[in-house]
Amino acid sequence: MSSVRDRAFSGTLTPFLYPSLCDSTFVVARQVRHHRPLPLFFRCSSAAAQHTTTRGPRDAVPTRFDLTPDDYALTPFADRCILTVEAGSGGHGCVSFVREKYIEEGPANGGDGGSGGNVYIQAIRGETSLHKLARRRLIKAGRGRNGQGKTKGGERGSDVLITVPVGTIVREIQRQDPVADAEEAERRAHWHSKEENVEEMRGIYRRDKWLVFPGTVPSQLAKMEFPALPKPRRSHLAAVQPESPIWLDLDKHMEAPMLLAAGAMGGLGNPHFMTPCSPRPKMATRGDEGMKLSLQLELKILADLGLVGMPNAGKSTLLRALSNSRARVGSWAFTTLQPNVGTVVLDNHKGRPAVWKRGKDGELKENFTVADVPGLIEDAHLDKGLGLGFLRHVERAAVLAFVVDLSAGDAVKSLQLLWREVSEYENLRGKELNAETERRMVTYRPPGSRLRRSEEYEDWERLDLSSSPEFLPFVTQTPISSKPWFVVATKADLPDTEANYDALQEYLHSVKSGVQPHPSSRKNAWKRDVQAVPISAIRAEGVDVIPQLVMDLLEE
Numbered sequence: 001m002s003s004v005r006d007r008a009f010s011g012t013l014t015p016f017l018y019p020s021l022c023d024s025t026f027v028v029a030r031q032v033r034h035h036r037p038l039p040l041f042f043r044c045s046s047a048a049a050q051h052t053t054t055r056g057p058r059d060a061v062p063t064r065f066d067l068t069p070d071d072y073a074l075t076p077f078a079d080r081c082i083l084t085v086e087a088g089s090g091g092h093g094c095v096s097f098v099r100e101k102y103i104e105e106g107p108a109n110g111g112d113g114g115s116g117g118n119v120y121i122q123a124i125r126g127e128t129s130l131h132k133l134a135r136r137r138l139i140k141a142g143r144g145r146n147g148q149g150k151t152k153g154g155e156r157g158s159d160v161l162i163t164v165p166v167g168t169i170v171r172e173i174q175r176q177d178p179v180a181d182a183e184e185a186e187r188r189a190h191w192h193s194k195e196e197n198v199e200e201m202r203g204i205y206r207r208d209k210w211l212v213f214p215g216t217v218p219s220q221l222a223k224m225e226f227p228a229l230p231k232p233r234r235s236h237l238a239a240v241q242p243e244s245p246i247w248l249d250l251d252k253h254m255e256a257p258m259l260l261a262a263g264a265m266g267g268l269g270n271p272h273f274m275t276p277c278s279p280r281p282k283m284a285t286r287g288d289e290g291m292k293l294s295l296q297l298e299l300k301i302l303a304d305l306g307l308v309g310m311p312n313a314g315k316s317t318l319l320r321a322l323s324n325s326r327a328r329v330g331s332w333a334f335t336t337l338q339p340n341v342g343t344v345v346l347d348n349h350k351g352r353p354a355v356w357k358r359g360k361d362g363e364l365k366e367n368f369t370v371a372d373v374p375g376l377i378e379d380a381h382l383d384k385g386l387g388l389g390f391l392r393h394v395e396r397a398a399v400l401a402f403v404v405d406l407s408a409g410d411a412v413k414s415l416q417l418l419w420r421e422v423s424e425y426e427n428l429r430g431k432e433l434n435a436e437t438e439r440r441m442v443t444y445r446p447p448g449s450r451l452r453r454s455e456e457y458e459d460w461e462r463l464d465l466s467s468s469p470e471f472l473p474f475v476t477q478t479p480i481s482s483k484p485w486f487v488v489a490t491k492a493d494l495p496d497t498e499a500n501y502d503a504l505q506e507y508l509h510s511v512k513s514g515v516q517p518h519p520s521s522r523k524n525a526w527k528r529d530v531q532a533v534p535i536s537a538i539r540a541e542g543v544d545v546i547p548q549l550v551m552d553l554l555e556e
């Protein structure tokens with residue numbers, strides 16, 4: 001049976017309620033914080049002590065870079081998702097008449113239906129993942145309210161705003177645009193049928209288009225005369241919708257949302273159909289259906305520096321040493337399962353920045369971002385390990401740092417393997433982009449593209465439906481091999497790593513001077529100032545030269 005003192009320890013609040021009981025615990029905690037040597041039994045039992053085989057003495061290690069794996073929680077993350085967005089449908093028009101004392105048969109006074117809500121998109125700095133959108137799948141703006149009597153128009157549907165992280169690419173997969181379909185049907189009817197046919201269409205009651213006065217029986221309906229259906233209408237906001245097919249690269253923080261799909265128009269109330277022959281029309285139109293878009297969202301993290309390395313090389317430790325990031329670190333492969341982005345603040349809080357550079361846009365750069373992605377293994381480009389899915393995050397970094405573990409065999413071979421995987425990935429991406437270009441230039445022509453909308457009827461027959469004359473802007477990308485890069489040789493604190501580092505330096509010198517080919521084997525690859533930086537990330541030694549180096553390379 002446990003003593004009273006033991007039981008008191010088991011309570012979560014014990015240390016705060018009874019500090020005197022916990023004295024021994026606090027002593028140990030304090031020792032850990034100040035890196036004093038732990039009693040032998042504590043060292044053996046702590047999870048962190050398992051790393052001692054790969055590290056120097058523990059007391060030299062600042063705890064910020066050396067947390068136990070239990071100190072982390074995996075945050076949800078998704079960098080791709082398919083989303084269906086639906087603009088709000090319009091509310092229906094109303095059939096109603098003035099009813100007042102002494103006015104026997106009042107005139108029509110049905111209000112119009114409210115228009116549907118719009119769908120907006122905005123890339124904002126605070127967002128880091130698409131997982132919330134991936135879970136939702138369907139996002140629908142509100143439907144407009146129906147019109148009411150006394151000429152009261154229906155309320156507008158509520159708008160929705162989709163917030164995405166900066167660096168998201170939005171591609172349209174499919175669209176269903178009822179207004180474009182209606183326009184097309186109307187044009188075809190106009191051009192391919194005789195005038196009488198169009199006239200014939202006038203008298204037809206269409207259940208999906210018309211609303212009639214409540215209580216109208218079928219025999220009355222059969223006798224009713226319906227006017228021509230009003231022309232399909234678009235909200236004036238549709239003019240600022242992105243061109244179809246949508247292809248957006250949201251690579252900057254957006255101050256204001258951008259319209260993705262405008263809500264549909266509401267139906268017309270019965271006063272719209274008043275004519276001298278029919279002063280009391282008993283019909284109104286239904287609101288239009290909202291446009292549906294199927295979109296593919298892909299997040300390609302935009303960082304200034306991308307860390308590329310094999311699993312367990314020490315990328316996350318380096319990120320922690322460079323920035324305030326709390327990236328997960330562990331002595332096993334694939335500790336990092338999703339990208340982490342850290343910001344390196346260049347201000348040393350001594351009145352002036354430690355590194356003082358202007359960006360390309362002339363703005364003073366006070367920080368730069370670093371992306372740490374899961375490790376690459378051999379054949380990562382064939383989707384082995386976690387590599388392929390995350391290589392695209394490296395693709396958009398301005399500068400690459402190849403993180404090579406000096407204690408894990410030949411550093412030159414590791415570097416060559418990493419470059420091989422990166423350049424194979426580049427080849428794959430090149431093919432993918434070519435295929436996409438062909439698809440978009442030759443076959444893809446969704447209904448409702450601007451050309452069809454804006455062309456006059458006379459031009460209809462000249463249109464060639466088999467080819468799209470619209471060349472849409474592509475996401476332009478610098479080839480990975482022409483980006484500036486350097487090597488971070490980590491774990492330099494471990495014994496017997498010097499010779500490995502020397503061999504690496506020698507290799508890089510020969511690449512720079514052209515004696516050896518660039519490790520990617522590409523002709524125009526960047527090799528002007530390649531160098532290796534020896535560091536011990538875990539002790540934060542040698543790391544302080546990296547910000548200056550990155551800032552210099554960012555200017556390239």
Ligand SMILES: Nc1nc2c(ncn2[C@@H]2O[C@H](COP(=O)(O)OP(=O)(O)OP(=O)(O)O)[C@@H](O)[C@H]2O)c(=O)[nH]1
Pocket residue numbers: 051054055056066309310311312313314315316317318328329330331332333334335336337373374375376490491492493494535536537538539
């Ligand atoms: N001695 C020493 N050990 C280090 C150094 N940097 C990292 N380590 C250790 O190496 C192991 C792997 O570090 P991580 O930062 O998780 O490596 P990673 O490259 O992010 O690994 P993955 O996420 O699996 O790709 C951990 O046990 C670190 O403590 C270093 O400079 N010196």
Ligand SMILES: [Mg+2]
Pocket residue numbers: 315316317328329335336372373374
């Ligand atoms: Mg990691």
